[in-house]
Each structure stands twice: as C-alpha cells, then as structure tokens.
Amino acid sequence: MTEKRQFRAIKGTRDILPPDSALWNWFEQTAREVFESYGFRDIRLPIFEETSLFARSIGADTDVVAKEMYTFEDREQFRVAHPLTMVDVIRIDEAVAEAWQHGRIPRTLANETEVLRLHEASQNIDREGTPALLCFLDSVRNLALGDSLTLRPEATASVARAYIEHGMHTQPGNVKLYYSGPMFRRERPQKGRYRQFYQVGAEALGQSDAPGIDAEVLEMLLVFFKRVGLTQTTLYVNSIGCKECRPKYVELLREELRKVKDRLGPDSQRRIDTNPLRVLDSKLPDEQPIIEKLPRISNHLCADCGEHFAKLKDELHLRGIVYEENWRLVRGLDYYTRTTFEVTAAGLGSQNAVCGGGRYDGLVELLGGPPTKGIGFAIGTDRAILSIQEGGKLPQLPGLAVFVAWMGAKSYPAAVAIARKLRECGLAVELPPEEMKFKKSLGLADKLGARYALIIGEDEVASGTFTLKRLADAEQKKLSENDLLEYLESERRGSGA
Numbered sequence: 001m002t003e004k005r006q007f008r009a010i011k012g013t014r015d016i017l018p019p020d021s022a023l024w025n026w027f028e029q030t031a032r033e034v035f036e037s038y039g040f041r042d043i044r045l046p047i048f049e050e051t052s053l054f055a056r057s058i059g060a061d062t063d064v065v066a067k068e069m070y071t072f073e074d075r076e077q078f079r080v081a082h083p084l085t086m087v088d089v090i091r092i093d094e095a096v097a098e099a100w101q102h103g104r105i106p107r108t109l110a111n112e113t114e115v116l117r118l119h120e121a122s123q124n125i126d127r128e129g130t131p132a133l134l135c136f137l138d139s140v141r142n143l144a145l146g147d148s149l150t151l152r153p154e155a156t157a158s159v160a161r162a163y164i165e166h167g168m169h170t171q172p173g174n175v176k177l178y179y180s181g182p183m184f185r186r187e188r189p190q191k192g193r194y195r196q197f198y199q200v201g202a203e204a205l206g207q208s209d210a211p212g213i214d215a216e217v218l219e220m221l222l223v224f225f226k227r228v229g230l231t232q233t234t235l236y237v238n239s240i241g242c243k244e245c246r247p248k249y250v251e252l253l254r255e256e257l258r259k260v261k262d263r264l265g266p267d268s269q270r271r272i273d274t275n276p277l278r279v280l281d282s283k284l285p286d287e288q289p290i291i292e293k294l295p296r297i298s299n300h301l302c303a304d305c306g307e308h309f310a311k312l313k314d315e316l317h318l319r320g321i322v323y324e325e326n327w328r329l330v331r332g333l334d335y336y337t338r339t340t341f342e343v344t345a346a347g348l349g350s351q352n353a354v355c356g357g358g359r360y361d362g363l364v365e366l367l368g369g370p371p372t373k374g375i376g377f378a379i380g381t382d383r384a385i386l387s388i389q390e391g392g393k394l395p396q397l398p399g400l401a402v403f404v405a406w407m408g409a410k411s412y413p414a415a416v417a418i419a420r421k422l423r424e425c426g427l428a429v430e431l432p433p434e435e436m437k438f439k440k441s442l443g444l445a446d447k448l449g450a451r452y453a454l455i456i457g458e459d460e461v462a463s464g465t466f467t468l469k470r471l472a473d474a475e476q477k478k479l480s481e482n483d484l485l486e487y488l489e490s491e492r493r494g495s496g497a
C-alpha cells in the first residue's frame, strides 16, 4: 500500500493565496505603473545563474554568498556500467583523463583530487581488488562535471550580467530597468524573513553618476510607497565612498577595531579581518557604545565623493524628500560605492527594512563589461505587503462583480449567454454549473462577495429581461439586456474594476 502522507511547503517558503494574491498583483502592478512613468522598462531574468556571478558581484565574504545561497551542480554524470568490467574501468579512466586535459571537467580543487584518486584506484584494482574498485567508483561519482549554479539571492548581479551580455551600453541614455520576482536565501525564517522571498527592484545603468539620478530613483521609490499606502516609513541615506577613499577608511576602521577587539563579540571580531565595515551593522547592545566612537566615513570621503554626497542631499531637498543620514548604513553586499540607502517601515518587528539599494559604479566592469555607473534598489515585497496589511489601509480591490442566479432549465442558455457577454465587458462573473435553489444561490453569491446577483428565472426569459439585485442594499431593478450591459459597464468604470 502506498504511504499516505501530506506534503507541506518547504520551511521558509509559503503559498500566497487569494485574496492576498490580489493584493500582491495590485502592488506589483502599481510598481510597474510608477516605474514606467519614470522611464523604467521591464526586464525578465533567469531564476538561476552561474554561482561565480553572485560570488564575484556580491562578494565571497558576505553572509549572502558565504552562508545563504542555494547552490547546486547542474549534473552530468559519467555513466557506469553494472556490473563493471576491467575494460570499463580502463575506458572510464581514459575518458576522464582526456576530459580533464581538455577542460571539459570544471577545474576545481575537488575535481583535481578526484581525477588523481580515480586514476590511482584504477591502477590498483588488479592488485587490491574490491577496496580499490569501491574507491574508483566513489571518485567517479564525486566528479562534479556540471556547472555550479545558484538560485538567485538578488537580481542586481543578473541585471549587470544581462547589460553586458546584450551590449546594452550602446543604447541611448541611461538604461533603466525594473524587475519583480522570487529570490532565494537560506536565512533563519521568521516574520518578514523567508527563504523564498520576493523583490520588486529597479536599476539605472549608464555613463553618468550625476546625483540627480540617485535622487530621482529615491523620488520614484517614495512616490511608489505613497501610492501603495506605505507611509510610515523612514529613508536612511549614506555614502560609503569609492575605491579611492574607502580602502583607506576601512584600514583606519580596522586599526581602531583592533584596539577594542577584546570588547567585541565573536562575529565582529571575525569581521575585523574579513570585512570591518560590517561591524557597523551590528545590533548587539554591548557593542553599540563602542561603535558610536569609531571613525565615521563621512569624515574620510575623498573630495569627489564628498561633493557627490553633498549634491545628492541638495537634490533630495529640492524634491522635498525627507531622509535621515545614517553613517552606519554600509549594506551587506560588496558591490556598493558612494550612495547607499535603506527604507524601514512600521509594523514589522526586527525585520523592518522594506527596501535597500545604492550605487554600484564598478560592478559592470568587475564582471568584464565596459566602465559603467549604476544605481538601484530592491523592495522586499513580502515585508512591504505585511506592513501595508498591519497599517490596515488596504485598497478596495475589484472582486466578483456578478453572480448569475439562474433557475429552471429553460433559463440556463440565457444565463450562459449573458455570463459570456458580461465577461467580455471585463466583469468578473460566477455562473453556477448546476441549478441551485434561489435562497442557496443568493447565499453563495453573498459568501463569494459578489456585488450583484443577476436573477434569471422563467419569467425573465419569457419577458426578455433580467433582474439585477445589488447585494449590499438589496436594491433590485428589471433591465433589458442592453440596459443591463450599459449599467454594469458604467458601474465597472466607476469602481475601477
């Protein structure tokens, strides 16, 4: 007997069910409308990419790359005959040696070890028998022949990769792109933190790094948040310098951190060597007074970065954008230069960042493309929607417009025909596939949240009319087909359905 078992969504992933899914669609659709009004266009990106794209862009020492990526081998295996003869062993040994020589086996350290072990074992089989054969088979299985791929933990790296791959630098003006979709990070799940989460993001790439671009991107973000009713937000901005001034600041920070090493926790102690900037991100209460006394990057920016940041603040002022400067906002990904920003929202507890972003002027070049400036952000859709829901100001979304309550076999053809016509007008219509008692039919219409019940009985069929009942107040009208279509059409336009 087959085992009866219930499957459940994997930890850290979840289903977005109706009616929440309508809220999600509305959120993403509003983003599209706002972003397109600023000249951004949709880009659809793959969900997985080469692992090294993320490692190189985001940085090997970041939490995202070091701990959180879903990485897998795009497996191709050597086929091993069963039972294995000595001729097969020799054939496999030769094929592996040849593939290794010609670079068809990815040249990783692990593969190099297995290639050597496999060859050695094949030479020993005659002498040692089964142990050598098992060792041989083990190595064959361990060879990682396929590419290492990773489910995207974010999309900026993919945008930069696509920008280079499609020669987008030749396009006129700035290349302004937006995207929306799932991202994957193996973090500890909690409220507002998932392993499959969603982002809506925007990126502007091109030759100019004018602070006006940064300010416009931030304006667009805040216009969007206002449109979706996400108003209890705080925008934090910072500049983390460029490749000229930041390394000097990082060295200074490292020196200062070494002096207080003993008073820091193990994570921060480790980061003194790997990534001292990340110490500024620490939330540990004991570390706060120490961090407050550390040198601040704003006092160590080079003249160009200082000017860029000052102009950005002027631009934000010009646009009436309220922000707080936060010298500790260094962000967790390595590609940032100069402007960094984050938006927090109410009602989210500890995971309250609903958006993060900044400049990444060297990223395209780092990935082998032409010198290019870039800035962008990603909004955490899960968190933004959670905050909207907690705020309680939900939009009125068009639900079911009409429930066709038909009675009697003779009225069914009229019900089918009118349902189709109403749907063609863009209305959401429910047509019961089987006859229902009148009371039950209206009860279901109510439960489904329909705005109207369209009553079609034998009387209506005989007189060529329809009875339309508004369920909110039970007001009822008798209408001809034309009048009905006209009435509901104008109602649809009025309700935005």
Ligand code: HAM
Binding pocket: 153, 154, 155, 156, 185, 187, 192, 193, 194, 195, 197, 198, 199, 201, 202, 203, 353, 354, 355, 356, 357, 358, 359, 360, 375, 376, 377, 378, 379, 380, 381, 382, 383
């Ligand atoms: P990020 O700060 O890593 O930046 O992520 C942006 C937003 O995604 C966060 O503020 C948060 O709202 C959401 N988020 C991140 N991880 C999770 C999670 N595990 N569960 C739920 N939501 C999450 C980036 O991803 C950059 N690519 C942003 C960017 C675009 N920078 C320049 N362009």
